[in-house]
Amino acid sequence: MRKFLRDNGLSLGFGLLFLLALAGQALAGHTDFNDRQLQDGGSPVGFGDYLTSSDFLVDVAENWQSEYLQFLLYVVATVYLIQRGSPESKPSSRIGRESDRDQLVGAHARARSPKWAKTGGWRTAVFSRSLGLVMGLLFLATWGIQSVAGLAAYNSDQLLSFGDPVDWLGYVGSAEFWNRSLQNWQSEFLALGSMAVLSVYLRQRGSPESKPVGAPHTATDETG
Amino acid sequence: MDSRVAKALGAGAAVAALLGGCDSAADSVVRDTAQRFLTADPATACTMLAVRAMEDLTRHGREACPDALTEARAPGGTVSEVAIWGADAQAKAGAETLFLHEYEDGWRITAGGCQSRGPDVPYACLVGGP
Numbered sequence: 241m242r243k244f245l246r247d248n249g250l251s252l253g254f255g256l257l258f259l260l261a262l263a264g265q266a267l268a269g270h271t272d273f274n275d276r277q278l279q280d281g282g283s284p285v286g287f288g289d290y291l292t293s294s295d296f297l298v299d300v301a302e303n304w305q306s307e308y309l310q311f312l313l314y315v316v317a318t319v320y321l322i323q324r325g326s327p328e329s330k331p332s333s334r335i336g337r338e339s340d341r342d343q344l345v346g347a348h349a350r351a352r353s354p355k356w357a358k359t360g361g362w363r364t365a366v367f368s369r370s371l372g373l374v375m376g377l378l379f380l381a382t383w384g385i386q387s388v389a390g391l392a393a394y395n396s397d398q399l400l401s402f403g404d405p406v407d408w409l410g411y412v413g414s415a416e417f418w419n420r421s422l423q424n425w426q427s428e429f430l431a432l433g434s435m436a437v438l439s440v441y442l443r444q445r446g447s448p449e450s451k452p453v454g455a456p457h458t459a460t461d462e463t464g
Numbered sequence: 465m466d467s468r469v470a471k472a473l474g475a476g477a478a479v480a481a482l483l484g485g486c487d488s489a490a491d492s493v494v495r496d497t498a499q500r501f502l503t504a505d506p507a508t509a510c511t512m513l514a515v516r517a518m519e520d521l522t523r524h525g526r527e528a529c530p531d532a533l534t535e536a537r538a539p540g541g542t543v544s545e546v547a548i549w550g551a552d553a554q555a556k557a558g559a560e561t562l563f564l565h566e567y568e569d570g571w572r573i574t575a576g577g578c579q580s581r582g583p584d585v586p587y588a589c590l591v592g593g594p
Contacts, residue, residue: 281516281574282551283567294550396550402563402575402586402594405547405554 262300269296280400294392298420301389305382306424312375314432325440327451327463334461343368383421387412390420490553495546497571498555498562502540506530509537514565514572517592536590537577561587 245252266287273295274284290296319337323329334342341348345368349358356367366373387408394416395405411417440457444450448463455462501512510518510529521532541558551566563575577590586594 281514282565285551392549395547396552399547399549399552399554399563400565402578402589404580404583405549 265299266291266296269299277400282400294389294396297389298386298393301382301386302420302424305379305386306421306428308375308379308382309425310428310432312372312379315375316372322460323436323440324460325457326436326460327439327449328436329460331460337368386420387417390417490548491546494548494553494555494564494571495543497564497573498546498557499543501562501573501576502543502557506533506537509533509573512573514567514574514592517572517574517576520592533591563587563589563593 270285270287270290273290273293276282277284285293318329320335321329322332322335324332337343340346344350344353345357345364346360354367356363358364391406391408391411394411394414398405406414439450442450443453443455445453451459451462497512501509504512507530510533513521513529513533518529521536522529527535541560543555543557543562545556547554553564553566553571555562555564559579560576561578561580562573563578564571565574566572573592575587575589575591575593578587578593579589581588
């Protein structure tokens with residue numbers, strides 16, 4: 241058990257933090273929602289009802305989509321874009337998808353390589369892109385959920401404040417939808433860009449996201 | 465579970481509404497409530513108002529609700545169109561529009577005799593409203 245916890249500490253730790261933060265968001269969101277309802281002449285709802293509401297769902301989905309966009313772009317962009325000196329970047333000599341030998345694909349696969357890395361054909365092609373594909377699908381799915389839940393929450397607010405509801409196309413073309421999306425995207429791009437630059441000059445001893453403390457600023461693709 | 469939220473606030477309702485499948489039971493209740501408000505005598509119509517709309521109507525304390533409503537209410541028409549999102553709804557009848565909200569005791573009128581003032585601007589209403 242102790243070995244399992246140690247070997248999976250990163251995923252378990254963040255899984256626990258995720259659940260705690262989601263619970264906190266639900267509690268704070270419920271109070272905020274009911275405050276706004278009373279201010280607008282509406283009626284408060286119970287906690288369970290809030291959890292199934294479009295208002296809660298859109299707040300959750302809009303943050304999830306931006307996080308998956310962040311990882312999709314980082315996973316795919318780092319194939320072709322480099323940052324000299326960043327521990328998370330490749331050196332300039334390896335820009336691109338690299339050779340089958342470097343990637344241990346097909347005839348270069350090893351005994352314990354995943355099956356789809358050995359077989360070749362479409363399976364290897366799909367497996368070679370599976371991380372980016374799944375991140376992309378998760379991004380599109382959560383963005384889609386955001387658009388539908390956002391439409392319901394937006395129209396409910398519109399009617400509560402004596403305005404007209406809109407249809408889905410009207411909502412995805414609205415300033416509300418793009419404001420919700422872009423305010424999250426810009427913060428993800430800023431965080432990724434600043435991490436790429438700061439990790440060139442700063443260190444976190446023992447972290448694989450950082451270079452060794454004594455590594456030169458120009459060292460790229462070197463962690464510890 | 466509060467039925468109004470189960471009916472309308474959930475993600476399922478959002479998907480259903482997006483795909484064009486409105487909650488026909490809620491649609492029917494809202495349509496019926498709006499139609500009854502439009503055709504009821506003033507005293508009965510007053511019992512269908514939300515508290516804020518009622519207070520707004522009799523704000524200056526000069527008139528009882530039925531008298532104030534008689535002056536303020538637009539001629540009743542037939543409800544031709546209903547839109548429900550969450551616990552809020554809009555009903556169109558001829559040239560006027562009603563707004564409704566679902567409270568624990570059912571749907572109530574939050575605004576009546578409303579006219580559009582253009583997109584992105586709240587309606588102007590004779591009873592209740594912004």
